[in-house]
Amino acid sequence: MQKKRVLITGVSTFLGLRLAKRLENDDSIDHLVGVDLHEPPIPVDGMEFVRVDIRNPLIARVLEATKVDTLVHTNISSTPRRVGGRSQMKENNVIGTMQLLAAAQRAERIAKVITKSSTAVYGYGPREPSILAEDHAARQVDLTGYGKDCAEAEQYVRDFGRRRPDVDLTILRTQNVVGPTVRTSITQYLSLPVIPSALGFDPRLQFLHEEDAVDALYQAIASDDASGIFNIAADGIIYLSKAARLLGKVQIPILLPAAQATATLLRSLGRVDFPTDQLNLIVYGRVVSTDRAKQRLGFSPRFSSEDTLLDFKEHREGEPVPPSIDRPAWERELFEYLRGRQAAEKEKV
């Protein structure tokens, strides 16, 4: 099999970096390139890091010069504060994807593009089927914020596919990523001392363990039959009420009309970076089917939704709620976590 030359965008974000670490000593990889605005906090062996904004036309030169054949686009973010506000987030997510794909259209060596999208494209609502499959048409009109970004980014991927039919396109719609080190709005929410929830509603939550998320990306790179859209999520669901009990936390039910105000308050206190467009998630929940990814990508999540939550609990036990989302803190944690993993793996060998 021919060795791959892989370029990862958003290599300093959580998922991009984890993927790079996973690929760093992989035999099937000829060359690894990472692209981001910031240098990754942990060195990745053998990775060529290029500091460039994917919205800058220079990215076309990078794709050309590095002669990559596989493009992994993980730079779609769900936490506005980390990237500097909602409008900046939209710039990054939508315009970034547009520019990146415009550049990729010119790069003749590109044979495969993998985009990390989100199950947020299905929207959130009680009127959708209980288990969403990939072909379910989202009610686009209802989408706002992150979900809309992802839907628009996916549209650019489809347009790209029309212009470059020779390229294999993979879209991975990942469910809420939760785990020992990842920081998203949902993990911050679950880290609150008490869990505010909507009175009379008990959403079905489905998670995706961070390691299973990295595995899915890895499988999409390795697989020869990976074109298409795939839901990536853990098996099983967990009710919010049970999640709160397993975390040993008290639920504070709030009347639905007051929920919006509570979310805004928590946000302004810097407690949770919870965009109000994701509020419906903790009112109605969202569950997707992963049958297609299991059959075609060979995706087999190691953690169920409940196991994911328990793993999260185990590693976050006794940790105070972060006063704000500062990059160094989570990077340090990630570094320590990864070092621990590597040590454990060496022991096994």
Place this chain on the structure above:
Amino acid sequence: MADAEIIRLDARPIGSARRRPRCRATTSTGRPCRNSALPGSEYCRVHDSQTAKLRHPAHDADRSVQTSASADAPEGLETFVRRRLRGDYEVDDFGYDPHLARQVLLPLARPLYENYFRVKTLGIDRVPSVGPALLVGNHSGSIAIDAVMVSYAVATEHPQQRAVRNVAADLVFTLPFVGALARKMGTAVAAEEDADELLKRGELVGVYPEGYKGVGKGWRERYKLQRFGRGGFIETALRSRVPIIPVAIVGAEEAYPMIADAKFLARAIGAPYFPITPTFPLLGPLGLIPFPSKWIIEFGEPVPMDDYPEDAADDAMLVFDLADRIRDTIQQMLYRNLARRRGVFF
């Protein structure tokens, strides 16, 4: 024509179709077991050693969690609360919570079923013991209490005590408390994706194709079946190749007789109809108490759907034709059971 359509009555004579005797065992908490005994045994399915042994391997094989012994053996309050607090219970992807349903929700429905409506169930043996099937019933009585009674009948009187997975209009899931409770009872959204997936998992799916037109119809139209939706339930059955079991429910019409529909109120709160009954809203919350009508639930002969061609679900004429036939069957069953009932309350 009408004679040819009539389905053989239940083998048991009508008068003797009373409750089966209770199980003779004592539970782990020392109280007498309240389940009904299996036919030909003095014990219920939990305490009958033979069925207990037989049941487990069969149910590990399919993906449903609906009838594990740990979920339906009656527990004491303390055990129950401890299990809930520890999170020691399982739910499926749709949110069905067998532990809660069997321990709390079904016991709550029991007095209503056994003592208040005195439901007589006919033909329960026609509900298959394993594998998927589509239960299709008439819908009436202002609120969907008939669906609860059918679920209770299958969950307690059927030899396998199967769970009926109803599909409900999406409006239900937008309501606080009601939506969450419905999910935990195993209700899914009335969308073809949900019905297909449940049948694929080997579940018994309950549908009421009349929908709002059935529950929200006036007293004058009692026991007159409304249009059967758009035939979606037939398409589902044809696609999944599962039998349809017609279910006729007599009694729900009189439980909440809807004498008028306050349309302006319905519009104001965004509901499909607003029932006015002789006691509601006249007596306020008291008006929510149903009338103690006598109920008969009859399960009809299964109608197989697997001898049609593969693409039969796309044949619109066939779908309408089948929907009409199922509707006629249920209408005939309704008339027959109405004639059998001595009066509304007996």
